[in-house]
Amino acid sequence: MSVTNLWVLAEPVGDSVSSTSKELISQARRLGATVTAVTWGSHGQDVASVVGSFGAERLLDLGDLGAVLPAAVVAATLAPLLSSEGPEALLIPASNDGRDVAGRLSALLDTPVLTNVTGLRDNAGLESEHPIFGGTQTVVARLRASGPGLFVVRAKSFVAEVTSGAVAQRITVATTAPSSRAATIRNSHVEERTGPALEDASVVVSGGRGLGDAASYELVKELAQLLQGAPGASRAIVDAGWVPYSHQVGQTGKTVKPDLYIACGISGATQHMVGMKGASHIVAINKDPDAPIFSISDFGIVGDVHTVLPALIAALKARS
């Protein structure tokens, strides 16, 4: 039984969908399936051309949901549709809202959910790949249950690829009221950020606990700026409150795949490595010669970030 019919949760961002949504539509099409995207928000018309260009044939549009967290109503609406239309799986981006939708659908459909997926293959049915122990091993899983499988997929697991100029057939879907009371969004706060977005930057410079204190993170920011890159961080210093969560790279943060990743004072906890080991070139600066980060780095300097970084910044400034 090969895969024929896959649905993808296409999470709206502005008048388009998230990059991970595009990656999932592309992968679903590569698996040879007919692809149905599911979205919400007030830009369904625009989203129909975006998802169509990546290979979705249909777009189920739930429309504007109002100022609520979307998961409860999205899940309540999708659950009966997934049961009646019976795709092999719903592929879900591993975002905050994506994970919430997956959890609710799992309970509503009484079906397990596979998370942290980084690979999907058709082996007489879907098999999913999950990195464990910092990506040193890969678990391959498949669902025993029949009925739609729920797969929550990490960002940048697949390449997004525009394949046509076709517009997906947009089908508006009336929403089903969820059984729980709503979680209402009162207001949104946007943190100011300059330079390229962390997940899109071709150079990422990240700092970790080896920086010693929050003030030393300025060195990371300065180096990132000189390389036209984005500053990132390990979970340790985000938890310590030195930098906002939006900078976090790793299992519980962002997945990045830049051309160059410079890890400054990051030991290389498995939690961090899962989020950056896909970088084309990895440079590590760390005092501890046995730090795990050196096992995946292409170029390592065993040294103190407080001396190496200022020297590197000075050298780059001298060139410009």
Add this chain to the structure above:
Amino acid sequence: MNVVVCVKQIPDPAAVQSLDAQHRLNRTGKSILDEADTYGVEVALRLVEAAGDGEVSLVSMGEASDLTGIRSALAMGALRATVVADPALKGADALTTAKVLAAAISRQMPDLILAATESSDGYTGTLPVQIAQLLDLPALTFATSVVVEGDSVVVHRQTEAGYDEVVAQLPALVTVTAGVVEPRYATFKGIMAAKSRPIDVVSAADLGLPASALDPRQDIVAVETAATKDAGEKYVDDGEGAARIVSYLEQIKILSGSAS
């Protein structure tokens, strides 16, 4: 204001991790309270202290042979714990775990349920929302701050761009991210008090869950060793570390040829 916190005992993350013959995480070594859960316990204690009445209790699923981790959460100030321990639950998936914890929670239906966004061993990260759905509750996830205003809970929820202020009527479920508060250290008095606080160890049957609800429905078909890359060059900084990095960046064409 009664708050239930979902907590988990996990293998010490500092120890070497391995899988057993059934491809499950080896849990035979020492286990500890998941550090991610200490934030939920701290937030719960502060909310109850602010409300001036009520209590913090814990629910957990796992083996009951070593309850050191649960005791350490009690030592922080939680007053009681329910631990669902059942051989039939070994290898349970997240939904099964959610059914078990939802059943345990509904015996004492609190005003608020707190959990970490994900555990530090399995990282599945869907369990709290599954519990919310099973109990028909609003779920306010990825919270970096939690306050109670009247009969509502208000959180700051992490977003890609910053945060949203999200509100829901109680009862509700909230997941908190790590690092949102400084978890208190257990005092000697707390540790002594924790020894006598009740831990109710129950089976799935005690919660009214039939064995059929516990069947695993996903299979691990293989565990493969991921492709490793060769260890790269490594130099001890002798004052030339920065210069070496610059040459490397030229070599990989991030920087154009050496400046004149």
